[in-house]
Amino acid sequence: MAPSTRIILALMATTAAALFLCAGLVFGGLDRLALRSSEANIDFLLGQLRRSVEANVGLGLPLANIRVVQNLVERAKATDGRVLAVEVFSPAGVSLFNTDRGSIGESIPAAWRSAIRSRIVGDRWRVEELGDIIVGEVMRNDFGEPVGYLAVTLSSEARDRHAEGLIVALSARLAWVAPIVLAAALVMAVFMFDWTTRDIRQLAAQLLGRQAPGSGVFAGAAQGARSAVDRAVRDFERAADDVMKTDEA
Amino acid sequence: MIPATRSKIWLPAAAIGLVVAALIALAGYFLLQAGLRHSTPILQEATRTGAAAVGEAVAGQFARALELGIPLDKLVGVDAYLRRIADGSPQVGGLALLDGDGRIVAATAPDVSGETFEIAAGGARASLVVEAVSPLFEDAMRRIWISLSLAALLAGVISAALTAGYLRLSWQPSRERLLRAVDRAGEGDFTEVAVFETSGPFFAASQALAGCVEQVEAARRKLAEAVATIHAIDFDGSLGRRVDTILQPLEGRYVLPDRGGDETQRAEGPAPAGGLIWRAAVVAGLSAAAFPFVGNFAIDRGTTSLSAAWVGVVPLLAELLLFVLGVLAGRVAAGRGGAVRALALILLGLSTGAVFWCRDYGLFVVLRGGAGFAAGLALAALLGHGRARPRVLTLALLFAALVVAPLFAGLLAEAIGRRASFLALGGLVLALCPFLVGMGGDRAEERPKAGAPWFDPATALAMVPVSAFVFVLIPLGIGYNNYLVGAGAVAMLGVAALATPRLPRLAIGAALGAAALLLHYAPGGDVVSAYAAGAALGVALGGALANAAGQPRAVSAALAAGAAVGLLLAGGAGQFGFSPSLAIAAAALLSMALPLVTRSRLAPAGV
Structure with a gap:
């Protein structure tokens, strides 16, 4: 495979990869936005619940002894259908109040501990599990x-x-955008590499005697080479004839 | 360089870069439109739902007050309460409480409009207006637009670099060689062989020239046959004397290749370095693309065996140590280049990709160590068997590792997240493995010249802060969970390093000093200062590398040592609470004092 063909293929691969990257960026950005919107919708719920619990803690009671928290977490879960569970746990990571009452007293998952240890931003932490x-x-x-x-x-x-809907929408768009972009990049690359090697092809044609000398860096050199070849052939052939004639003389 | 070919390198490179960037930008626009057409109604509905939930809850609070018989105008702190609710709810732009006659009792702004929630309790009526907005949407859109623009820019830059690299390292040498062959043919010397290629326009031109030479050879053969015929019947030597007289004018006029058969000759000697350089650049780029994630991932996995300051540093130290071992092993394994390259690349791909499933800190350190060893082995096996031009190679590696890799990593993280990025990078290495291994035969490694320096202290001093900055300060600073922002600082460093020519030691020290000041006095997390510091460090590194050009052994050793010291300093700074900028300032002073302390043989002449 010619180096220019290899580089054109590399350019096509780069363009294709960039297209997929763009699709990924749109998907990632909008998917994250959907996630943040979902989270924002529970900001209020989370804030209300936190303030209620903190108000009770402010009265001087240890968190584990504030029985009203169990009612608060259950009521909070009931207000929003997207909420699967609400849980309050101690700094030691033991569940104190939970909408799943069977889990009370159990330790929180390791991923939660890790998030609390290293990923708290503005008193907020999040995990996908x-x-x-x-x-x-x-x-x-x-x-x-x-x-x-x-x-x-x-x-x-x-x-x-x-x-899922976003993937379908982006795939459908990519199905016609990608071929057009790749074709345009291919045309551009072929044109450019054709331009950079035009004088080389002209040189080949001149050396083969198929084209009259043109202009450019190679034109003079090609003409010189062609003349030298013709001269050398003529000299050798004339010499061969002269050599053969020595016998006749 | 042949006159007028410079424009034939940069013009196509710039044109292809611009066209690819424009095409990707357009494609990104169309893809975003498709995404928004699907997502906007869903997101607007989610925002309305969230705002409605807040409205219902707040209206419920006021209804409770009315039930208790408290008139709305007697409630204290309603304005502050509404403002607090609006501030704490991203989907709520404003709230207004109206009495039964529609007069505003309290509001976060004078012109709040939106969904109205009726409040009726205790025989009184009121209403709450909730304005739903989505500031998240605008932020997300801004980020997506920036990402898409960067993706288009990156695709354009890579395309331009590929084109320029091909034209400079393959097209131009072939062109010069062809022109030389044709020029010599014009002078009667037909021995020059044109090009290395086996197909394409250069090969076609080379064959055309070979065809011309063949015509001359055919004529010469005819003459040789005539001479042989005459010699066969020359019994007294008289014919021979006459023949010699005929041949005398031709002697030395033409030079023809001494070969049998009529096969097309191929050029001998070292092949163009382009193949080695782009392969090494791709390996370095894919390896470096994982760096922005390593510290962050290590901290997430966590360990109780190390203090917090070292958790993010130890995997990088392990990776660096094993990288050096890999380089040494790759040099020892010379002679089995193809197999070593293949094995190293497979190990690199697997070690990088396997992080996706890694949940344990210890395993993570092992995997990063494996990736470092594999990268060192692959690079040594690639570069140990060719004759790459040191300066071009240095620039290509800098471009791949410090410009393309961080931006690609940042964009990858935006698209698929940190963990999946490891998998994608590993998959890319494995997918590109057949192209990266290469088909060329091994060549003996060029031995360094006797007396060549083995270490460049100026490069090492510049590399110390660069290592701390790229591997630790940025990934665990402005780039923590914000990879694209961190990528910008590292890319600034890379661009500055590429653009910097040879510099006096004083200037290198001054650049390091500027970086130290910027990092010391700028407020924590300030992006502009970090970018400026990156550029200053890039100037220092680029200047040091340019000064030490042509001494790959000294530069390699200095870079490895500088990187190790930089990592240790970053860890030590966290452990003992000193500012890393102090270490950078120390490096700056040492760098400036170096020429006074030692008359290094590496001190560049004329600077």
Whole structure:
């Protein structure tokens, strides 16, 4: 394969990769937006719940003894169909109140611990686990010390539906955009490489005697080479004839 | 260079780069339109739903007050309450509480409009107006537009670089060789062989020239046959004397290749370096594209065996150490280049991709170590068997590792996230493996000249802060969970390094000093300062590398040592609480003092 063909193929591969990257960027950006919108919708719920719990903590009761929190988490879950679970756990990572009452007393998953340890931004942390989204907040006492954590588990069903539809829409668009873009890039690349090697092809044609000398870097050289070849052939042939004539003389 | 060929390199490169960038930008626009057509109604509905939930909850609170018999105009702090709700709910732009006659009791703004929630309790009536907005949408759109623009720019830059690289490293040498062959043929010397290629226009021209030479050879053969015939019947030597007289004018006039048969000759000697350089650049770029994620991923996996300052640094140190071992192993394995390259690339792909499934810190360190070893082995096996031009190779590696790789990584993370990016990078290495291994035979490695320096202290001093900046300060600073922003700082460093010519040591020290000041006095997380510091560090690195051009062994050792010290300093800074900028300032002072301390043989003449 000629090097110019290889480079044209590399340019096509780069263009194709960039197209897929663009599709990925649009998908990633809009999918993240859908996720952030879902999370934003529970901001209010999370804030209300946190303030209610913190108000009770502010009365001086240890978090584990505030029984009203169980009612609060159950009521919070009931207000939004996308909320799968609401949980309050201690700084040690033990579930204190949970809409799934059977889980009370159990330890939180390792991924939650990791998120709390290293991924808290503005008292908010989030984890994606088994397709669901867990959004949490730190609850603090009047001295600003963490007294526990709140976690709301959201269903990813709506996000998944949105993502599937988005993939279909982008694939359909890519199906006609990609061939056009690749064809245009191919035409441009072929034209450019044709332009860069035009004088080389002219040189070949001149050397083969198929084309009259033109202009450019190679034109003079080609004419010189052609003349030298013709002269050499003529000289050798004349010499051969002269040599043969020595016998006749 | 042949006159007038410079424009034939940069013009096509720029044109192809621009066209590809424009095409990708257009494609990105059309793809975004398709995405928005699907997503906008869903997102608007989600925003309305969220705002409605807030409206219902807030209206419920006011209804409760009315139930308790508290008139709305007697409620205290309603304005502040509404503002707090609006501030805490991204999908709520404003709230207004109206009494039964429609007069505003409290509002976050004078002109709030939107969905109205009726409040009726305790015999009184009121209403709450909730304005739904989506600031998230505007932010997300801005980010998508920036990402798409960068993707178009990156595709254009890569296309232009590929074109320029091909034209400079393959097209131009072939063109010069062909012109030389044709020129010599014009002078009667038909021995010059034209090009390396086996197909394409250069090969066709070369064959045409070979066809011309063949005509001359045929005529010469005819003459030789005539001479042989005469010699066969020359019994007294008289004919021979006459023949010699005929042949005398031809002697030395024409030079023909001494070969049998009529096959087309191919050029001998070293093949053009382009193939080696782009392969090495791709390997370096794909390896470096993982760097922005390593510290972040390590911190997420976490470990109790190390202090927090070292959690993100240790995988990088392991990777660097094993990279050096890989380079040494690759040099030892010379002679089995193809197999070594293939094995190294497969290991690199698997080690990088497997991080996708990695949940354990220890395993992560092992995988990154494996990736480092494989990258070192692959690069040594690639570069140890050819004669790449050191300066062009350095520029290609800088471009791939410090410009393309961080931007590609940032965009990849925007598209598919950090964890899947490891998988994508590993998959890319495996997919490109057949092209990267190459088909060429092995050549003996060029031995460094006797007495050539083995270490360049100026490059090492410049590399120390660059390593801390690229591997730790940016990924765990402005680039933490914001890879595209971090990528910009590293790309600035790369561009500055590429653009910087040879510099006096004083200027290199001044650039390092400027970077130290910028990092020390700029507020934490300030993007502009980080970008400016990146550019200053790039100037220092680029100047040091340009000064040490032509001494690959000294530069390689200095880069490895500088990178290791930079990582240790970054970890130590976290552990002992000193500012990394102090270490950069120390490097700056040392760099400036270096010529005074030692008359290094590497000090460039004339600068």
